[in-house]
Amino acid sequence: MARLPPSLAVPWAEQLGASLPPLLVEAERVAATVMPGLHGRRRAGPGEAFWQFRAYVAGDLVSRIDWRQSGKSDRLFIRETEWEAAQTVALWCATGPGMDWRSSKEVPSKAMRAQLLLLALSSLLLRGGERVRLFGLPRPFAGRQALPSLAGALAQMAPVPEDPRIARHARAVLFGDFWEPLEETKARIGTLAAQGVRGHMLQVLDPAEETLPYAGRIRFEGVAGSAAPPALVPRVEAVRELYAERLARHRAALAALAQSAGWSFACHRTDQPPETALLALHQILAPA
């Protein structure tokens, strides 16, 4: 089950997101390059809401004079609207056979859960009037009807979280299992941080990857397409504690490298309800 069809995933994600208020991303440092949207810029510019009347100065278009206001006094006034801008949030979720793996039929695959969270988050963001873009896609999505087309565009998402087109001060949220060697992950996060992007990493894991519930003599092999050599474990129950220790160390390293880039890091297991992870994301992204 690599991917839910958009016709199924979209209503599910919207239902999931309906329990939370629309998400207005904390945008404390909105640069001049950010596109028009809902965050009031506290200055005059293209927008709908009234901002101020200012005195007419030579060079202004005569057609911009607000005659009603000017009629109340001897001076001429020009009506200005508030410049509105929106925050862009870039989203990415890992794909590939490793993400499609699941330990049993009871739990969804990691890719499915990651995509569901991505769509639910997108739904919240779009409802909040923000822009959502996917890594590797040329244009951000905006507007409340954009969710189906976003779901349809998931297939064209870049396989790795790299996209030089992402503007500075955008936010990024990465979903994945982050089993790659730590150096690779570090390089990617570093690149993004150098672009001026701040973000959040959510590690989505299968319960079996955390608990290693197997027993007996087992030859572990990488999932299809992985070049990793197989590992023969004579008695799996004997190495379970050692595995848990290694997992904890890997996670600590991931958290550390996120922190060093100014990012945040969290974990999610596919047997937990997705609402938990979504609520955590909402709290991280929303203004305090």
Add this chain to the structure above:
Amino acid sequence: MLTLGPIAFAAPWLLLALSVLPVLWWLLRVTPPAPKRQDFPAIGLLRDLPAPEETPSRTPWWLLLLRLVAAALVILGLARPVWGPSVAGRGDGALLIVLDDGWAAGADWPDRIAAAEAALANAARDGRRVALLPTAPAAAPEGVRATALMPAEELRGRLAALRPKPWAPDREAALAALNAWRQANPGPITTLWIADGLEHSASGDATTPFGEALAAAGNLTVARAEGRPTRVLIPPRAEAERLVVQLRTTPLPVPSEVVVLARTGDGRTLDRAVLPVPAHATEAEAALPLPLEIRNQVVRLDLDGTAGANATILLDERFRRRPVGLIAGGAESAAEVPLIGELFYLDRALSPFAELRRGTVEQLLQRRLSVLVLADRPITDEREREALARWVQEGGTLVRFAGARVAESPDGLLPVPLRAGERQIGGALSWERPQALAPFPEGSPFSGLVPPNEVTVERQVLAEPSAQLTGKTWARLADGTPLVTQEGRGAGRIVLFHVTANADWSNLPLSGLFVEMLKRIVSLSAGVAGAEGDTPMAPLETLDGLGRLGPPPPGAQPLAASRFGEEVASPRHPPGWYGSGTAGSDTAQRRALNLGAGIPAPRLAAALPASASLQGIGGVPTEQDLGPWLLAAALMLLALDLIASLWLRGVLGRGALAVARALPLALLLALPTSLAAQSPQPDGSAALATRLAYVLTGNAEVDAISHQGLVGLSDFVNRRTAAALADPYGVDPGRDDLSFFPLLYWPVLSDAPQPDAQATAALNAFMRQGGIILFDTRDEGSGEGFAPGARQALRRVTRDLTVPPLAPVPEDHVLRRAFYLLQDLPGRFTGGTVWVARDQDRANDSVSPVIIGGHDWAAAWALDARGNNPYAVVPGGTRQRTLAYRFGVNLVMYALTGNYKGDQVHVPAILERIGN
């Protein structure tokens, strides 16, 4: 052959191989299983783990057992075991199978063939030669003949081709055939006689000599279905309002029931009759209450659940066509006068269900006639009287109506002698009141009908009182005087209505009762068949031994029409439909030859020779070859073993799932690719969402601006309105399908070529079907001179397009009001004139198919990848940009909703609501 209880082995020496099984067990036990496999994404964490102790592992005992059982099954299966080997046809010498394949065999034909095949299988196993003697004569030239001795396999084909015959077996001919065969094959034989247990000759006993001859020839076994009655349907009797179905049967010691279905020609069942057959009875009958109109649709009667020619009766014209002749006493023209003519009411009453004929007595009697109605017509001519009397004797029904003329001169063709003159009951000079009808007596064909109160009789003719008068009366008045009398004469009858056929003497002809009475009289009469005499009728469709209609066999001969009553079904004349004349024409006639009409009542055959042994057929299945089943079971166990071993190694799970997932996917993929190869439009994605489109000009820079512009506009529209636009497409008119796009943006370059014929046709069709083209010359107003030559190019481009007469956009045009209220329609430039269609054209909701301007709108709308507007507006200001976007929104709304906003229909209602 080795026999162990109910199982016999044809190749018993193979069982020795069972002794090898312990060796196999030891071999399997010493091979250790492979480690289990498991896919795991986090394999990096598992590498280079310190290795604890290794545990030895063995093949689990249940897998061992599975493999041993599979091997044992293979050995047993190859030893050719047979369950319950039959003893049919066991004996020495050649085997002669005598098979009764006459009409009585149809009911249990599969059982008979199964019994014969069981005997054949035995003979084949023992390597004996076999011959077959069917006792029913085959098609004409062959008659009854036994086959030569041959190997059993060869005879199996002949047996499979054998079908029951729709006629009776011929025991005498079979005896002769047997004798002839014995002369050719004098050796010792064993005989299996699969008998139907019936005596088929009309009288005498033809079974015993045949049975004794068989017993004398060798060891005789008689196979026979026990306790199964043989039933024959015979042609039904037609009565008023019903059909009496009749059945003959061999007696049964217990009462039973038989169901007969009345079917139409196309196989629908119209009705069913249940015939109770008492214990030891040989005949049964039951009525099918069918009105004449329905009965006329019934073409065959079938015994439910029984196959065979004996279970089917075909109903021909005799059960259907009722020609009725009408003759009036007075002048012919007067008889037809509406409301008072003598034949007027008769014609109205009879025409829905009978075929009416007019003419003189002589003319009418030349053809077959069921009923002749004489309305107040005395029969005076002696020759006429004789002809009528003879016709009634032969089965005709003569219906007479009284009247002044009959009352004057009664004749001999009346059911009762009449008193002279008539009786007047009501009227100016009478104290009596007009008489109503009494309820119809039992036994009258009218019984069951309820006479309405308003039917009264004022005048009638009176019968001479006599002792038989009550018995001859079908209907009488309330005071007891007969109203309808009848008398049977020969096969026919004469019926007299004591009133006139018009409303002169009574109002009976005005009531519905009159119709019902006539209907019953007509359905009581004998039907007529078309052809008579010696007209030869060729077989059209005949019944086979299983009661199915089909093309006649090659030996079938035509049959003279007069012989249908007595002809017995035979190979020359199989039961079925016979006909003469051209099909579909007036003269076409169809007659049915029914098996049940000719054969004698079924009776049980005499006892068999004492030396014969008896065997039942049907019921319990005969022997069964177990070999293939055991081998199949072994194969399944081996497959199970394969799955179990794969599962033990952990290969299953993912692998099987992947295969199961990939298989249907591969099939699905194979299908659409072949379909897509044929489709003229390889990319159907344009149809999946609403999107804007622009015309590709060939200039990369302009095309990029168009794309960016429409991207920006779509973005704006998505944000501000309920419309959801997908990414815009660049199209090439004439090559791409334009029908998916509501709006086409066309920047006209100065070097734009004239579109070719194909593109012109596509664009014209696009505009005709409601599409809008926005032509942009990019040189109007404040942009004057930016694109020299574009206007000439526009003229060139639109030369062949059906552009309507144009006018500048009026102040109240919908384009200015569709979403925002706009004074100007600026783009990157402003101040120029924008042109739309001048005239309102109701065809496309008055939407202008073209909008022409030069404000370079795409550049004003354009957004680059970072969300900036790369092109400055002229003269400038955020207001102009905003207005440009607003024009874009209005344009999209105009393209999507047409003149919805311009609809003035609702203005009065809106004004009223806001309180004006």
